[in-house]
Amino acid sequence: MLLLAPMEGLLDHILRDVLTQVGGIDRCVSEFIRITDQLLPARVFTRIVPELRQGSRTAAGVPVRAQLLGSDPVCLAENAARLASLAPEGIDLNFGCPAKCVNRHRGGAVLLDEPELIHQIVAAVRRAVPAHIPVSAKMRLGYECESRSLDCAQAIASAGASELVVHGRTKAQGYKPPAFWDRIAPLRAALDIPVVANGEIWTVEDAQRARAESGCEHLMLGRGMVADPGLALAIARPEAPPLAWAALLPLMQRFWAQVRQHVAPRHQAGRLKQWLHYLRRRYPEAEEAYQRLRTVNDPQQLELALFGAAESDWARAA
Known part of the structure; x- marks a missing residue:
């Protein structure tokens, strides 16, 4: 399975539409919807994820999972319930955003220092959402260091998430190469849910190495897919000609x-x-x-x- 990453300020519904026209992508995740202290109206969800108006699919028919970001379990659960009423393909929770402004307001990767809170958030959202709607999460290896990566991954899985994407870098490492795919492997081995490797996959060769080093069959593509819209198709179907x-x-x-x-x-x-x-x-x-x-x-x-x-x-x- 190949997923298209959420990328705030770049990979929005317009680019999702175009990239999924090429083929190879099995599912998308939207940019994050920031949850603070209020219940958002439905129009906020559909503005960021307009695919909700068309069966939670892009025009090419690729499912789109809506992503929420925040730190208040109760407020996140209430907003997840409202989002669920719009019939999303699934709901994803963001524990990976490295942006300073987001982390300063206690969202994204900064929560990786609080695995207990992460567990509470995932569990609250899972309880608030009908059982047929998947709840997944995305995280990095840590905030400043990786010492609690396994704790966070286990907290997410034990709280009821059906899938976990792991970006192979800490917040402190940002987007500076390399991505440490091998450090995803212990998380993959410890969990009973699917784990998806993410980070620094620019070529088919990168995808092969990411799979080998992480132990993950599933991958999430971000900047590599923006730079080469034919990348997912090339990974999924090596016999396919390059996108000219x-x-x-x-x-x-x-x-x-x-x-x-x-x-x-x-x-x-x-x-x-x-x-x-x-x-x-x-x-x-x-x-x-x-x-x-x-x-x-x-x-x-x-x-x-x-x-x-x-x-x-x-x-x-x-």
Whole structure:
């Protein structure tokens, strides 16, 4: 099983839609929905996870699990119950976000120093949600160190979670390579629920090593999938041809059309250039486009410069 990671500020419903069109992804997890001290209205959940309006699926039919982040078991349980009324494919709990602003407000990875609280959160959400809706969680190896990683993993599993994703780094290690897949292996061996390895999977070879070192068959892809939209398909079906630039361009146009519809005009160019920045790791054409367009901020000029050439030089180059 290959999962598409939640990535705040990057991998939203627009990019989920486009990346799942390629194939290979079995399930997505949404960006986190921040739970503090109030019961959120349904419109907040559907704004962040609009797939809830279409059977909790992307347009390609891939299930989307909605993710909650917070530290109050009671409030999280109440919001999980409301979310459950919208028929999500499942509910995921975030114990991995390394962002300082999130951790400062007692959310995400900072909770990895409190396995007892983590257990209370997962148990409260599990009790609040109908049995047919899965409850899963995502964590890192720890906050400053890994000393309580097994305690946290066991707390999550014993509280009733059906699956655990483990990012192979601590909060202190951030996103700096490498990801320590081998340190996921003891957690995998100790738990009776599926464990999914995550972190620094950019290529098929990375996926193979992550599986071998972690002992996990299941993987979660994040930045690697953004940089190479064909990665999941290449992992799932090694015989499949690589996703060519010419095949990617229509998906970029689909992405851009949704950006123009859903994103404020002042942020539209930035969203497209953000994805191009990742794509240039895999595609020389994206590097050329990024360098040519990085100072262009007018959406119409950007659209003309990028997609106006789609049927000529760029398509032939692919």
